[in-house]
Amino acid sequence: MSSTTGSPILETVNLRKSYFMGKVEVPALRGVDIKVEEGEFVSLMGPSGSGKTTLLNMVGMLDVPTSGTVRITGIDTSLLSDVEKSEFRLEKLGFIFQFFNLFMELTAMENVILPMMLQGKGKEEYLRKGEELLKVVGLGERMSHYPSELSGGQQQRVTIARALANEPALLLADEPTANLDSQTSIEIVDLFGRINKKEGKTIFMVTHEEELGRRADRIIRLRDGLVVG
Amino acid sequence: MNRRELRAGLFLASRDIMRSKKIVGLVFLSLAFSYVNVVFLASMMQGMTQTLVGVAIGAEGHMTILPxxxxxxxxxxxxxxxxxxxxxxxxxxxxxxxxxxxxxxxxxxxxxxxxxxxxxxxxxxxxxxxxxxxxxxxxxxxxxxxxxxxxxxxxxxxxxxxxxxxxxxxxxxxxxxxxxxxxxxxxxxxxxxxxxxxxxxxxxxxxxxxxxxxxxxxxxxxxxxxxxxxxxxxxxxxxxxxxxxGDIEIWEERFQSIKDFTTAMILLGNLVSVVGLIVAAVIIAIIIYINSEGKKRQIGILKAIGAKNDVVLVMFFAEAIIFAIVGIALGLALTLIGANYLITHPIRLPFGDLKPYLTPRLILISCIAFILMAMVAGSYPAWRAARQNIIKAIWGE
Known part of the structure; x- marks a missing residue:
């Protein structure tokens, strides 16, 4: 168990999201209240269609809730403009998606330094930091490789390094092992665990695999758009 | 838009172009020939005009006094x-x-x-x-x-x-x-x-x-x-x-038919140049559109990690401009080689030598027109790419 500070870095209050298929309302989240403390490693689990990814999209400000509130570091994200949301994501959040989603025309190093470039950091700083992060994820020898020259696990490690590059307050991972074999999946989740412990990063990970979910400090379970445990 | 967004957009554009060498090479070549089409025919028309004007002035001088x-x-x-x-x-x-x-x-x-x-x-x-x-x-x-x-x-x-x-x-x-x-x-x-x-x-x-x-x-x-x-x-x-x-006539009045003919040729040359520009614009617009469609997921990720729309806009807009600049450079090289050959080996016609008349002004105007065309052609697909919904883009929709 990692140490937490006791203040919620992430909090949702009565969060609701509905989609419309024609005129038919399909609720995906039906009033979700969760809290994640700073420094926690939390798994969000639930069966397919339970609203895990929808919740993650709301938390990551990639989508807008129908009602309710998302607070990250105490800030109500619904009050932010689109530009402020971009700035917020750049400064406070790190994303890891299930498809590795690297830029195929960039090397591992270039993929990792991209968020720092967007933050306006200097070349010397982002190159040093990029190298450091790739070493943390075990890819110190693959820095100038293109994604097509890396295995699935290695690509996901690059994504993790990229997600850490902007020194986020909250790391959001959406099924980060969905396209990996079981051994590599365990390695990736263990890497999350190490990052959580050593770097003190708060991690909010969506997964449907029980074994992987249990490696987190805490599990939040969703079913039919509601927190059930 | 600030400097860091510009830098990131240009970085992504340059890497994208360098990584797809074969396709980009073909695009460069197409645009180079489009540029040749724009400038070379215009220079030949100008050359024909110069020859005909030279014939008229060479025969009668600039002005003629008549009884x-x-x-x-x-x-x-x-x-x-x-x-x-x-x-x-x-x-x-x-x-x-x-x-x-x-x-x-x-x-x-x-x-x-x-x-x-x-x-x-x-x-x-x-x-x-x-x-x-x-x-x-x-x-x-x-x-x-x-x-x-x-x-x-x-x-x-x-x-x-x-x-x-x-x-x-x-x-x-x-x-x-x-x-x-x-x-x-x-x-x-x-x-x-x-x-x-x-x-x-x-x-x-x-x-x-x-x-x-x-x-x-x-x-x-x-x-x-x-x-x-x-x-x-x-x-x-x-x-x-x-x-x-006496009554004074300048050569244009004396050789009205030559004046009319050269005016018609310059118009025709301009028309062909405009068509060349449109072709180049369509090439650029299609390439940027296809590229942005193929990169939907990456655009979504880029925006998810905090890039503003401007970064995506700069990326594709810069690609359009880079295409135009390299197209101009290659096209200009081809034009100069061709023009140099025709200047030293002009086409001999009964009334004079036909050779291209390539002036710095013509080159400058054609370059400006080509870059403006690229800006117009690249702006819509770039804008469209920049405004994509993040979730839809990530899922490639």
Whole structure:
């Protein structure tokens, strides 16, 4: 168990999201209240269609809730403009998606330094930091490789390094092992665990695999758009 | 948009272009040929225009003084020439006297005219005395009983094909003037002025024709070459105010058909250039559109990690501009190679050499037009890519 500070870095209050298929309302989240403390490693689990990814999209400000509130570091994200949301994501959040989603025309190093470039950091700083992060994820020898020259696990490690590059307050991972074999999946989740412990990063990970979910400090379970445990 | 967004957008654009070498190479090549299409044909049209204008001015000078409407000749031409010579802006002035005549050689008869020129003065205005002599020599100031025949007329007078009665220096032609005077002239030379403007005239000296017509100190035309022909209408006005004793026409008025033809060619060249620009614009728009569609997921991720729309906009917009700049560079290189070859090996036409007329102005305008075109063509697909919904983009929808 990692140490937490006791203040919620992430909090949702009565969060609701509905989609419309024609005129038919399909609720995906039906009033979700969760809290994640700073420094926690939390798994969000639930069966397919339970609203895990929808919740993650709301938390990551990639989508807008129908009602309710998302607070990250105490800030109500619904009050932010689109530009402020971009700035917020750049400064406070790190994303890891299930498809590795690297830029195929960039090397591992270039993929990792991209968020720092967007933050306006200097070349010397982002190159040093990029190298450091790739070493943390075990890819110190693959820095100038293109994604097509890396295995699935290695690509996901690059994504993790990229997600850490902007020194986020909250790391959001959406099924980060969905396209990996079981051994590599365990390695990736263990890497999350190490990052959580050593770097003190708060991690909010969506997964449907029980074994992987249990490696987190805490599990939040969703079913039919509601927190059930 | 701030500097860091610009830097990130340019970084992504440059990497995208460098990574897809084969496809990008083909795009560069297509755009290079589009640029050649835009600039090269325009330069050839300009070259054709220059040649035709050169023919017109080379034949008649920049301006021609004609007799007043009710008069056959310009009177007091000696004084007029002196007066013209004293005007600083005039490089040269010469008088010509034309008499209608029938020209006969070896039984072949053509209704033409004899043009009396001053060999000494003519060279300061027209290309006639300096033109290539196919045979013999050009006239000198005091020549009598001798004529020079332009090549086109010589061809017409040579009779039937295969009769071997070629007209050449030393042969004699018979000229029957309109006033009934019949003269036999020794052909002093065959000149090739490469212009149809002379094809109706046997060339004699001014004194010879005046003697035949029984006139003196008169001219059918006085032809003038101006030092600075940039504003001929102003020069014409100045000359009119000097009381030039005749009606003054500048070359564009005298050769209206050439002026109309060159205007039409420049318009045609511009039209082809515009079509070339449109083709290039369509190429760029399609490439940027396809590229942005293929990168939907990456655009979604880029925006998810905090890139603003401007980064995506800069990325694709910069690609369009890079395509245009490299297209221009390659196209310009091809154009210069082609133009250089055609300048040293011009296409020879009966009235002159056809070669491209590639000016810095034409190059500058074509470059600016090409880049503006790329900006317009790239802006919509770039804007469209930048405005994609993050979730839909991440899922490639």
């Amino acid at each position: 007043k409407e009710d008069q056959r000749f310009i009177e007091g031409v000696g004084n007029l020439r002196k007066k013209l010579d004293a005007i600083p802006g005039i490089e040269g002035a010469t008088s010509r006297i034309v008499a209608g005549a029938t020209v006969e050689y070896k039984g072949k008869s053509l209704g033409r005219a004899v043009m009396g020129v001053s060999p000494r003065r003519e060279g300061r205005v027209s290309v006639l005395p300096s033109s290539r002599m196919v045979d013999g020599e050009f006239l000198t100031q005091n020549d009598r009983e001798e004529v020079v025949i332009p090549l086109f007329l010589a061809d017409e007078l040579e009779g039937k094909v295969g009769d071997k009665e070629y007209i050449r220096a030393g042969k004699t032609i018979k000229v029957t003037y309109g006033n009934g005077v019949i003269k036999e002239y020794r052909v002093k030379g065959i000149v090739d002025p490469r212009s149809f403007a002379w094809s109706n005239y046997v060339i004699a000296t001014e004194d010879e024709v005046e003697e035949v017509l029984g006139v003196s100190d008169v001219a059918s035309t006085v032809n003038i070459r101006i030092r600075d022909p940039s504003d001929l209408r102003r020069s014409k006005l100045e000359l009119t105010m000097q009381n030039a004793r």
